[in-house]
Amino acid sequence: MGKPRVAIVLGSTCAGCDYSLLDLGPTVLDVLANVELVYWPTGADFKLSDLESVPDGSVDLTLYEGAITNSDNEELAKLVRRKSKAVIAYGSCACFGGIPGLANVSIADDIMKTAYIGTWSTDNKRSILPQPLSKVDSKHLVLPVTYDTIRALDQVIPVEYYMPGCPPPLSYIEQALVAALSGKLPPPGHVFASERSLCDECKRTKEKKNLTAIKRFHEIIPDSQRCLLEQGILCMGPATRGGCKAPCVDNNIPCRGCMGPTPEALDQGAKMLSALASILALDQETGVSEDRLIPLIQQLKDPLGTFYRFGLPKSMFRRVIPRR
Amino acid sequence: MASNFEPRIVVFACNWCSYAGMDLAGTSRMLYPANLRVVRLMCSGRLEPEHILYAFKAGADGVLVTGCHPGDCHYISGNYKTRKRIRLLEQLLAQFGLEKERLRLEWISASEGEIFTRVAKEFTEKIRALGPSSLKQEKMFAPLISARAAGGGGD
Numbered sequence: 001m002g003k004p005r006v007a008i009v010l011g012s013t014c015a016g017c018d019y020s021l022l023d024l025g026p027t028v029l030d031v032l033a034n035v036e037l038v039y040w041p042t043g044a045d046f047k048l049s050d051l052e053s054v055p056d057g058s059v060d061l062t063l064y065e066g067a068i069t070n071s072d073n074e075e076l077a078k079l080v081r082r083k084s085k086a087v088i089a090y091g092s093c094a095c096f097g098g099i100p101g102l103a104n105v106s107i108a109d110d111i112m113k114t115a116y117i118g119t120w121s122t123d124n125k126r127s128i129l130p131q132p133l134s135k136v137d138s139k140h141l142v143l144p145v146t147y148d149t150i151r152a153l154d155q156v157i158p159v160e161y162y163m164p165g166c167p168p169p170l171s172y173i174e175q176a177l178v179a180a181l182s183g184k185l186p187p188p189g190h191v192f193a194s195e196r197s198l199c200d201e202c203k204r205t206k207e208k209k210n211l212t213a214i215k216r217f218h219e220i221i222p223d224s225q226r227c228l229l230e231q232g233i234l235c236m237g238p239a240t241r242g243g244c245k246a247p248c249v250d251n252n253i254p255c256r257g258c259m260g261p262t263p264e265a266l267d268q269g270a271k272m273l274s275a276l277a278s279i280l281a282l283d284q285e286t287g288v289s290e291d292r293l294i295p296l297i298q299q300l301k302d303p304l305g306t307f308y309r310f311g312l313p314k315s316m317f318r319r320v321i322p323r324r
Numbered sequence: 325m326a327s328n329f330e331p332r333i334v335v336f337a338c339n340w341c342s343y344a345g346m347d348l349a350g351t352s353r354m355l356y357p358a359n360l361r362v363v364r365l366m367c368s369g370r371l372e373p374e375h376i377l378y379a380f381k382a383g384a385d386g387v388l389v390t391g392c393h394p395g396d397c398h399y400i401s402g403n404y405k406t407r408k409r410i411r412l413l414e415q416l417l418a419q420f421g422l423e424k425e426r427l428r429l430e431w432i433s434a435s436e437g438e439i440f441t442r443v444a445k446e447f448t449e450k451i452r453a454l455g456p457s458s459l460k461q462e463k464m465f466a467p468l469i470s471a472r473a474a475g476g477g478g479d
Contacts, residue, residue: 265374266378267374267377270373270374270376270413271372271373271374273373273409273412273413273416274372274373274374274409277373277405277408277411280408280412281408285401285405285408286394286395290411293407294411297408297411297412297415300412303415303416303419304416304419316378316381317380317381317420317459317464318464319464320420321421321458321459321464323421
């Protein structure tokens with residue numbers, strides 16, 4: 001048996017997942033020496049034809065980064081599915097849509113108009129928008145079509161494994177690569193992350209949950225020992241899968257939920273909403289009137305953007321109702 | 325709006341007050357619309373926001389959440405939790421673009437069969453006037469696909 005054949009492909013991504021691979025340090029050299037890279041355009045000079053030319057089903061493991069935001073991403077996803085024995089949805093975007101998935105609050109036309117016409121720094125007097133097909137002289141120029149609804153990878157092709165995180169934690173990258181090198185990949189459906197919530201691995205002191213005010217991050221300097229949520233800062237920990245070992249909360253930054261919903265949850269945002277509402281004005285909930293409750297709730301400026309920052313395409317509704 | 329539209333409404337009822345109130349309406353032969361589908365829970369506090377989203381996704385045009393009056397909860401404070409969750413969920417649903425009138429919270433005690441029938445009638449008429457929910461998935465995605473057929477569709 002030869003070396004395992006590995007491909008690393010990019011959908012709609014910032015390529016931060018690529019950097020996470022480099023975080024392996026010198027280990028990356030060992031990995032590269034023990035695998036046969038079929039395709040990794042950010043790592044070396046690969047062309048799409050390199051991937052197209054290998055036989056179907058001949059790639060042992062593909063890491064797909066990024067969401068599906070346009071026809072190009074979709075074609076690439078379908079191509080790697082054909083070529084690969086196993087595909088990992090690598091990073092939050094591939095797992096649940098990630099930050100690009102927030103585009104599901106809008107539709108493609110509106111996003112294009114804002115990006116190419118509406119922004120202050122744009123000089124576009126003729127209001128030219130990118131077109132899927134344009135004719136210049138006698139030539140046809142083709143651009144990918146941007147979709148109205150952004151999708152996660154498994155909403156386009158079947159996926160064997162998931163490795164959430166923005167970017168995925170180093171320990172799980174190592175675990176997956178070691179498993180692939182030794183030919184001992186876990187059964188399909190495996191998620192390379194913890195089975196418990198982030199709070200389980202957070203080292204802060206948790207005493208009494210009773211929120212009398214929701215504070216925005218610039219309003220206080222949080223105590224570095226106490227639970228952030230108890231201090232009024234919205235931390236997504238209770239509704240978020242662990243495994244990252246809580247580097248953000250260790251640095252006094254609240255969890256934003258990049259590891260996605262906990263294993264049994266159907267909807268990360270609804271779970272967080274439930275947890276947050278339960279502890280609002282808890283010590284006086286019997287007496288709290290609607291007049292007091294509503295302003296307290298309205299201190300949370302953007303529930304949708306906060307609860308679904310990384311997971312809107314995989315949420316229950318998947319997108320905001322488009323206005324027509 | 326199509327005149328033959330019959331709203332589908334999911335009702336969540338707590339075992340101790342509201343479900344008993346609905347039972348009273350039934351045994352007293354009070355009339356209320358047949359558009360309601362009742363799901364009994366031990367407490368309105370058992371109801372997770374996930375369940376409400378699920379009901380809307382599955383095609384409910386309206387969701388009615390009922391529980392014991394403040395101070396009457398069999399489990400002391402379940403209904404207070406529910407109230408806070410529903411008020412926050414209303415803000416979230418508005419951001420999703422859903423009319424907030426499609427979600428309603430009512431306190432109904434075991435003796436208030438009459439109030440239940442009034443709420444049921446009112447709510448059904450309200451939803452009938454609003455029309456079918458635009459959250460029904462085929463309505464949400466289908467027109468966008470045809471508009472962008474050139475590239476193979478958004479979803």
